[in-house]
Amino acid sequence: MLAIFLKTLPFFALIGLGFWAGRTRFFTAEATAYLTKFVFYFALSAMLFRFSANLSLADIWDTRLAAAYLWGTTFVYGIASLVGFFRRLDVPTNAIEAQCAVIGNTGFLGVPMLVLLLGADAIGTVLLALAIDLIVFSSLIVILITGSRDGQISLRMLRAIGLGLIKNPMIVSMSLGFLWSGLNIPIPDPMNDFLAILGGAATPGALFAIGASLALTSPDKMQIAGWLTFCKLVLHPLFVGFAALFLFGVDPFKAGVIIAVAALPVAGNVYMLAQHYGVAPARVSTAILVSTAFSILTVSLVVGWVTTL
Numbered sequence: 001m002l003a004i005f006l007k008t009l010p011f012f013a014l015i016g017l018g019f020w021a022g023r024t025r026f027f028t029a030e031a032t033a034y035l036t037k038f039v040f041y042f043a044l045s046a047m048l049f050r051f052s053a054n055l056s057l058a059d060i061w062d063t064r065l066a067a068a069y070l071w072g073t074t075f076v077y078g079i080a081s082l083v084g085f086f087r088r089l090d091v092p093t094n095a096i097e098a099q100c101a102v103i104g105n106t107g108f109l110g111v112p113m114l115v116l117l118l119g120a121d122a123i124g125t126v127l128l129a130l131a132i133d134l135i136v137f138s139s140l141i142v143i144l145i146t147g148s149r150d151g152q153i154s155l156r157m158l159r160a161i162g163l164g165l166i167k168n169p170m171i172v173s174m175s176l177g178f179l180w181s182g183l184n185i186p187i188p189d190p191m192n193d194f195l196a197i198l199g200g201a202a203t204p205g206a207l208f209a210i211g212a213s214l215a216l217t218s219p220d221k222m223q224i225a226g227w228l229t230f231c232k233l234v235l236h237p238l239f240v241g242f243a244a245l246f247l248f249g250v251d252p253f254k255a256g257v258i259i260a261v262a263a264l265p266v267a268g269n270v271y272m273l274a275q276h277y278g279v280a281p282a283r284v285s286t287a288i289l290v291s292t293a294f295s296i297l298t299v300s301l302v303v304g305w306v307t308t309l
Contacts, residue, residue, distance in 0.1 A: 002217055004178050011113045012296045018211025032212040043258035045173035049201030051123050052177025060124040068248040069129055069258050072240030073102045080231050092150035092279040095141050100287045104264030106130045107170050108210055112203035116268035117303055125257040143278050198259040217289045220282035229291040233298045237263040256306030263302040265291035
């Protein structure tokens with residue numbers, strides 16, 4: 001377990017370095033925003049395109065795996081929503097909290113870290129989980145928030161979902177990569193080298209940007225953040241693991257990878273959604289901060305355990 005912790009430590013050290021840079025204002029809020037934009041639109045997109053272009057859909061799609069991840073994620077989403085209902089939250093706030101409970105930082109943290117820790121064979125499973133999060137649950141939160149405000153499913157809502165998917169560079173880069181792979185087009189060496197160099201900036205850039213962004217957070221409603229952190233770091237991997245290992249009989253290696261994905265802290269894109277719709281952004285940013293801090297220990301424990309599978 002100590003060996004795994006030492007392997008994960010450099011990743012979180014980069015987050016800590018970014019946090020220091022943001023807290024001391026060596027990196028301003030504007031600089032952090034531009035770094036995040038570079039990683040999101042260029043470096044991470046290059047990494048995802050390169051990964052997906054070298055895989056076929058058969059390498060990624062696994063019906064049992066997808067079902068297990070959907071079952072476990074939906075179950076925890078339901079728990080968080082039920083608790084929010086008893087707390088008399090309105091639909092948009094409840095939807096944002098439920099999103100915090102199940103959507104992990106797979107793009108910025110999971111892709112670079114888990115592929116290095118668990119090996120290249122983990123790429124397909126991590127990308128499958130990322131695609132489900134982006135397509136299924138990002139669409140669900142738009143439906144819940146927009147639907148509750150409009151009082152019905154409207155053309156505007158469907159347009160917002162479609163535009164959100166089309167404008168997301170992670171979805172676009174993966175889709176183009178799969179298309180490239182499906183057409184059996186070889187990647188020229190100069191292009192492959194370009195993607196490798198640009199994609200190589202994704203890991204340090206993303207981790208530094210996470211830390212710098214967290215430094216801008218003003219803690220709010222710590223009890224709620226603690227509850228959402230418990231949902232994300234404990235309940236989510238627990239129920240995804242139960243579904244993968246006992247309900248759907250997923251291959252042990254893939255089950256281990258999907259459990260590790262579920263153990264990641266709350267994703268930064270949940271904050272973007274909260275800010276865009278004006279729904280409890282301070283609460284979300286606090287949940288991201290607390291879950292990321294605790295994940296230094298919990299991710300190491302989970303990765304150490306799943307490697308025994």
